[in-house]
Amino acid sequence: MTTTVIEPVAGGDAVGVDAVVVHWCRVAEFRPSIPPVYTDTERTRAAGLRRPEDRAGYLAAHALVRYAAARLLGADPLSLILRQHCPECGSPRHGKPRMEGVPIEVSLSHTRGFAAAAAGFRPVGVDIESGDAEIPDVALAPGEASLSRMGRVHRWVLKESLVKVGAATLDDFPGLVLPPPDPYGNGRWHGWELHSRSLPGDVAVLGIAFAAAPGGREMPWIAEWGVDPATVTPTGT
Numbered sequence: 001m002t003t004t005v006i007e008p009v010a011g012g013d014a015v016g017v018d019a020v021v022v023h024w025c026r027v028a029e030f031r032p033s034i035p036p037v038y039t040d041t042e043r044t045r046a047a048g049l050r051r052p053e054d055r056a057g058y059l060a061a062h063a064l065v066r067y068a069a070a071r072l073l074g075a076d077p078l079s080l081i082l083r084q085h086c087p088e089c090g091s092p093r094h095g096k097p098r099m100e101g102v103p104i105e106v107s108l109s110h111t112r113g114f115a116a117a118a119a120g121f122r123p124v125g126v127d128i129e130s131g132d133a134e135i136p137d138v139a140l141a142p143g144e145a146s147l148s149r150m151g152r153v154h155r156w157v158l159k160e161s162l163v164k165v166g167a168a169t170l171d172d173f174p175g176l177v178l179p180p181p182d183p184y185g186n187g188r189w190h191g192w193e194l195h196s197r198s199l200p201g202d203v204a205v206l207g208i209a210f211a212a213a214p215g216g217r218e219m220p221w222i223a224e225w226g227v228d229p230a231t232v233t234p235t236g237t
Contacts (some may be wrong), residue, residue, distance in 0.1 A: 020120035057110035065117035122211040125164030127157040157207025
């Protein structure tokens with residue numbers, strides 16, 4: 001097993017206002033050299049999760065989102081405070097995440113064995129799912145039911161990413177028809193850039209949606225997972 005060692009460095013170079021930063025990791029191999037400073041709410045929420053793997057995934061995702069934001073801003077990840085708020089019930093334990101006092105957009109996700117996070121100056125949503133996940137037919141548009149298992153997972157993570165930016169709901173999934181991706185897994189849907197990637201060995205699939213740049217120009221996005229599938233480099237290489 002390869003251990004991922006995260007070396008956050010304060011005062012790194014920011015990546016630019018148009019960029020989107022994406023990080024992912026294998027939860028079992030994620031070992032931050034400087035553990036993030038979790039809020040009391042995060043620690044309470046993590047402690048309330050019954051399964052150890054769920055707690056580990058939750059904490060890894062909440063660490064990665066700080067590192068992604070720090071990479072975007074050229075800031076110290078230990079200085080960033082993550083908050084969540086549910087507009088329906090008012091709970092601070094779930095809901096859309098945000099960085100306190102920082103005008104950026106963030107998103108996070110974790111599933112069995114994997115975690116992911118993204119940050120940008122535009123709305124961004126990220127989702128990660130195991131490559132062997134069984135995606136039910138009810139979550140797919142009619143033309144998607146014949147896709148391979150991996151094809152179905154790719155569609156699922158993109159739709160989940162659109163939910164996280166507020167462009168869709170779970171109820172929309174059966175009628176949500178996404179355009180076929182190009183050979184690199186990229187696409188565009190109603191003003192949203194869509195990207196999906198199979199992680200090495202098809203162990204998981206990562207999907208991201210973010211607001212397209214004006215005029216149709218491409219926005220750079222920095223997916224820092226490296227050659228080693230466990231590698232996350234929050235301060236660049």
